[in-house]
Amino acid sequence: MEAGFIPSPLWIAPFALLLLALALLPLFTAHFWESNLRKLGLCAVLGLPVLGLYVARDPAALVHTALDYVSFIVLLASLFVISGGVLLEGDLPATARTNVAFLAVGALLASLIGTTGASMLLIRPLLQTNQERRHVTHTVVFFIFLVSNIGGCLTPLGDPPLFLGYLAGVPFGWTFRLTVPWLTTVGLLLAIYYVWDSWAYSQETPQDRREDSLAVRPLRLAGTENLVLLGGIVLAAAFLKAPWRELAMVVLTGLSFRHTPKDLRGANHFSFHPILEVAAIFAGIFITMLPVLDLLRARGGELGVREPWQFFWATGALSSFLDNAPTYLSFLALAQGQRLTAEVVGVPHEILTAISLGAVFMGANTYIGNGPNFMVRSIAEARGVRMPGFGGYMLYSGAVLIPVFLLLTFVFFRP
DSSP states (O other): OOTTOOOOGGGGHHHHHHHHHHHHHHHHOHHHHTOHHHHHHHHHHHHHHHHHHHHHHOHHHHHHHHHHHHHHHHHHHHHHHHHTTOEEEEEOOOOHHHHHHHHHHHHHHHHHHHHHHHHHHHHHHHHHHTTTOSOOHHHHHHHHHHTTTGGGGSSTTTSHHHHHHHHTTOOGGGGGGGHHHHHHHHHHHHHHHHHHHHHHHHTSOHHHHHHHHHTOEEEEEEOTHHHHHHHHHHHHHHHOOTTHHHHHHHHHHHHHHHHSOHHHHHHTTOOSHHHHHHHHHHHHHHHHHHHHHHHHHHHGGGGOOOSHHHHHHHHHHHHTTSOHHHHHHHHHHHHHTTTOOOSBTTBOHHHHHHHHHHHHHGGGGSGGGSHHHHHHHHHHHHTTOOOOOHHHHHHHHHHHHHHHHHHHHHHHSOO
């Protein structure tokens, strides 16, 4: 590494262009954007200059990022493949109460088996239940909010930034301190969703509602052996270190793929397209975000972030567009450098709470804020749900999440 290497702010451009492409290409070149190879090609074009810069100036950072990317994808892929072998089939009445129950259970499961595991386990039966309805987009969006992101803050296994915090010395049980903000946020969003979906259900045609009632059949769980393998993934994430952690996950994933009947995965409409899409897009994100994170570490103090509410919003804003795991670590390092009261890992409890909630909760603000977001969107689109583009999704999150986060700021981080 070159001593004191700090990239020029101009190196933010590749990352900014990638974000712009993610926002605009699905709108104007939808057919072109369907190909994962084209996504990977775009990421390569934007990422190669950054790759060349770090090969020459800071190869150690490049290696570290590559290892983080491998760990990230192995974890997501293992949860995706194994949960794809669990079939929760049936068709419940597609009422607001049923959908709220799905979201509430998913929010709790997200802290137990991770946001990816919970998302992949429940998104397909939720779509199956709502297949007779025409107004489904908002349900998938709230699913991303609650199950793919906000639900995963109660244990270090729920979301990658909290797991990195655990590895950095945060006690395993510390995240239980986040229970009250978790309950508050989940409760508010479920209430908002219930009102919204009750209205949407009233807009369905009588024929659609009749077809929904005729299609009702009890839930049935198949592929239960994969639940044991999911437990193995959780244990590997909690107790093993790299590379044994990733090796164990690969082995467990191989066992699932080899022994799960093909017709079970077929009934789940399982395909590798969603995880390959995530792998392609996040390859570009991990590379192009390197200069952004280095500038944040070097000049983050100039942001004037001192108070808990500032840490909440600064961590959350960057977690919306950067990977939330390194963003969490960057702001944790920033807080540690300010020599505040050392209550946990060198920072006050309130500061760590703000950083943790900002990283986990605001990953829901965009499709790229957390890995499961894209996978859920891809699965929904494959089942015929018209999902909003990058900008359209942000209209949802801006209208629903930002007011909730402002309320959280007033209640828990009052300036």
